Amino acid sequence: MYEFLIGLRYTRTKRRNGFISFISLVSMIGIALGVAALIIVLSVMNGFQEEVRNRILGMASHITISSGGSALVDWQNAAQVAQQHPQVIGTAPYVLGQGLFTNGSQVKGVLVRGIDPAQEGRVSEVTQKMVAGSADSLRAGEYSVILGWNLAQELGVTLGDKVTLITPQGQVTPAGLIPRLRQFTITGVFKADYYPYDANLALIHLQDAQRLYRTGDGVTGVRVKLDDLFAARRVAQALSQQLPTLMVADWSQENPTYFRAVEIEKRMMFIILTLIVAVAAFNLVSTLVMVVTDKQADIAILRTLGAAPGSIMKIFLVQGAMSGFIGTFTGVVSGVLVALNIGTIVPFIERMLGVRFLSADVYLITELPSKVIPGDVISIGVISLLLSLLATLYPSWRASRVNPAEALRYE
Structure with a gap:
């Protein structure tokens, strides 16, 4: 040519x-x-x-199963059903609530998550994100807490220090509604390298959270981790058919915006x-x-x-x-x-x-x-x-x- x-x-x-x-x-x-x-x-x-x-999913979950507002009592059955799916590699219960942490004149609003240290490693990377202490330091009845790195800096606390948690669930007394107060000992600090978690998240033991937020034996929900996060929507749809009375949401629905x-x-x-x-x-x-x-x-x-x-x-x-x-x-x-x-x-x-x-x-x-x-x-x-x-x-x-x-x- x-x-x-x-x-x-x-x-x-x-x-x-x-x-x-x-x-x-x-x-x-x-x-x-x-x-x-x-x-x-x-x-x-x-x-x-x-x-x-x-980073979001390192501390969050691929799929969450909840009852839609009330405590999930039969969470063991939901976790068992989810675990039977071939793409599910781990499940763990959690209790989620809000509160205020105070240390002297320092006050900070936080998101409190109650976790089971023995199961949490299956669904999140919190054990790998610890910069001080360990996740195993959370023990039922001892009211210990693990704080995000920025949260600990803002409160000015380190390992062994004590902070006071104020929860919205108050106690009714003759003098009126009084907020519930509970003192926690800091036994760990994590750094997820994701500012909203590092500055606003606190982890306590699941049983302490159940008593503090009055959920009884129930939990807020069950967190599920998959071998492929991009399959979350498909797996969530399959689980919702097996658990028709519960709400099943994947990570894209929880962070849609x-x-x-x-x-x-x-x-x-x-x-x-x-x-x-x-x-x-x-x-x-x-x-x-x-x-x-x-x-x-x-x-x-x-x-x-x-x-x-x-x-x-x-x-x-x-x-x-x-x-x-x-x-x-x-x-x-x-x-x-x-x-x-x-x-x-x-x-x-x-x-x-x-x-x-x-x-x-x-x-x-x-x-x-x-x-x-x-x-x-x-x-x-x-x-x-x-x-x-x-x-x-x-x-x-x-x-x-x-x-x-x-x-x-x-x-």
Whole structure:
């Protein structure tokens, strides 16, 4: 195919007009930058979504089974039914309540979770997140508590210190309703690296929580862990059919707003950055129009030698496609390299500028994560190539319409 060979030659050779070469180079650089930016941004968003999801589910649960407001008395049966599912790898009961922890003048609202230390390791990573003490330090009747790292810092307490828990379930006396108070001893501190947990969660023994929140032998619900968190919705539907009187919710239902917002944001960023790639790709239009004008004599000679208009069009399609391919390939390689090394590049920039890009209490994480998904990279590359090819259609068609006699009149 001589059209392909001539198109490649036009791509490699230096043009008489240096400005055309400069515009062609700018177009390829623009495509490369747009593709690289799109890959980096999507990889960071994928990494952020996965990191936060893993940190949420590291202390939360894939599926929860509850009675919908009242205490779940027959929780052992629910746990047994769930455990029979082949994808369930662990279950554990829990009691959930709210309260206020006080230490001197320090007061902090918290979410109190009663757990069974012997079973909790099956459904959460709390035993792996301990920075002081251990989960086994929770013993029934001793009223010990494990605090999140930020919560302990805000209360100004360490291991062995005592804090007072005030619960909403008050006691009715002749003097009126009096809040229930209970003193707890701090026997552990965990750090989940997820600010809402580290700053607002306290763990106590399940039996202490049952007495404190007056659930009797019942619990708030049963937490379930799966071998594949993405199968949570399907497994939850199967369990809800086996337990029709109970409420079965998966992790996506418990955090719907956050995960939906991240997904929408990712799609919008993809669209916006694709427009940047489109602008860079359509710069090829101006480049090829000037190339066609510069090569009119060559086109006329080819036409007089018998080249068909379609062949002329193919030549410039090849040239434009090669420019788009070079820009796309460069952008994909550079974008993937940066995305894979973002954990090294960002700290280096932070040290150079003396700034901190991520604050834990705002962005939930302190390090910029990145996850390169091959499907995203392939989609970005294909879209960039299609936009580049689309941008070459008009200049190539215009080249095929050049009149040889008019082009050679002044040569």
